[in-house]
Amino acid sequence: MIQPNETFDGTFPFAPHFSEAPGFRMHYVDEGPRDGNVVLCLHGEPTWGYLFRHLIATLRPTHRVVVPDHMGFGKSATPRDRSYWLQDHIDNLERFVLALDLRDITLVMHDFGGPAGMGLAARHPDRIRRIVSTNGPAPFGQADLAERWAANALVSPWFQWILKAESEGRLEKVLEELGYNILSTLKLNGFENHALINDTWLRAYGSPFATPAECAGAIGWAKGFATGAHRIEVPDEAAQRAIQSKPALAIWGEADHTLHAEHFLPSFSTLFPHAAVHRLPGAGHYCLEDAPEEISALILQFLQRT
Template sequence: MIPSESTFNGTYPYAPKFSDAPGFRMHYVDEGSGPVVLCLHGEPTWGYLFRHLVAQLSRTHRVIAPDHMGFGKSETPADRTYWLQDHVDNIEQLVLALDLREIVLVMHDFGGPVGMGLAARHPERVSAVISINGPVPFGQPELGDVLTANAQESPWFSWILRAAQEGRLETVLNETGYNILSTLKLNGFENNALITPTWLEAYGSPFPTPADCRGVSGWAAGFAAGMHQFETPAAEAREMISRLPAMAIWGMEDRTLHGKHFLPLFRSLFPNGKVYELPQTGHYSLEDAPDAIGSLVSRFLGIPSGDKETATQDAYEAY
């Protein structure tokens, strides 16, 4: 767990806030005022991934970026499991405690199924969906085939399955604080110019000991063991969700979550949604292309942008 006061040389200058509603000390930032934007990170990142988006959107919106259990500045309890449904439970409790409504969900990596789990349980609280290299699956029958096909091409998921079978998954992931760069590069991180001591500290410092790595290893172990339970909304809730304004932004150099497998799920759920494919952008697209993503999200939210930004957005549009 990162000390609450850490700003990483001013690159994450947001005041830390905490809630005990999920049953542990969950950290989140809460910046700006206006319509709510809830940013949900994935593996093995934390709210730091959204630092540029928080700075930009908090001028016009209330932007909340929590750290999941076992990540960032949140606690890593020893008596909890770290499956998908646990993370959905935690976010649900935070949302209810803060009484968040008219939520714009912004989701990356496993933040996608966490956010969609929240939407399935509380569709009346969600106003829009933004997927940024973050799948939006429910527990539909075809999901198993999609996950299997993706895992066969993904070095990360292929390694997880093999390492779990051979009994060395935790051995490696319990040292995530030291192998963080290789993990990020394996998944798909393209902008090497960002690699500085501060940047590495920001992403590696949540995982200094094996006890601090329960979140990162738990998510991987849950996938290998088939423990993650994807929410299946009621028919009425699914219909409500499918009518929401929605946008997918996908870095097409993603080597972990291949767009060809997951974008069809997005289009199936959101037939009127917009899809933008970013070339030369990897899985951690918010690191590789923060300006392009900020521009696309701003336009989606109705925040005025310049002609140059609009031209850039149109160039990325796939559908």
């Protein structure tokens, strides 16, 4: 686990906060005015709040930006007596949000942060004000969801690898060394801005996974997909109507090798038919690394406009 005050040579200069509400020590960033509109940023695999550092800096003068690290990621603890399925992360997020009493939330979701955030929205639609997807699926009762996930898995090298590795009993062995193979994992999923790569950047993304025991979160995301252990939260009719009425925005790096735009953007547009969709040529799965200034500007404009 990363030390609480680690800033990675000043690239992550945000005060650490911790909550015990989810039943473990969850780290989060909480920047900006306490009475500002809440922007809740949710990371995925295998990243942490560091992914949102540019967006935090852009929004904190006017908005309250809250960025938790999921269990087993970033500066949060990796308890050994917990499971790491999607539903566990939704439970953790719900306890965290209720403990801080966050309301009028704009969700900014990346990767597995999408299903986690939409799970929160299904349980507490009254707390959600806007939805922003940044290369993050937004599953919320769409009829074609299973077919789109299956079709995407057929053309995604990462999903193909985890299915094969799990079937051969190699998944844990490889992902337990994530601290050493973090760059190849990011590149496999779609990371294009190679100018960012230096020792500090590699340390920021690799150090949460320094030992096999600290890789439980990353293993859980992958293994849950491979074994079917993840359970997507299904909204009731009232939640469906409430969330569909919210302003929404999709931003998608088209060089994403893992979550392909042709499979996930139609699903997003089915849920939010009037939402703007911005496709970013040359940006990959980790679009917030590949195009941080453009994405930060798009989200700020969306917040001001809605």
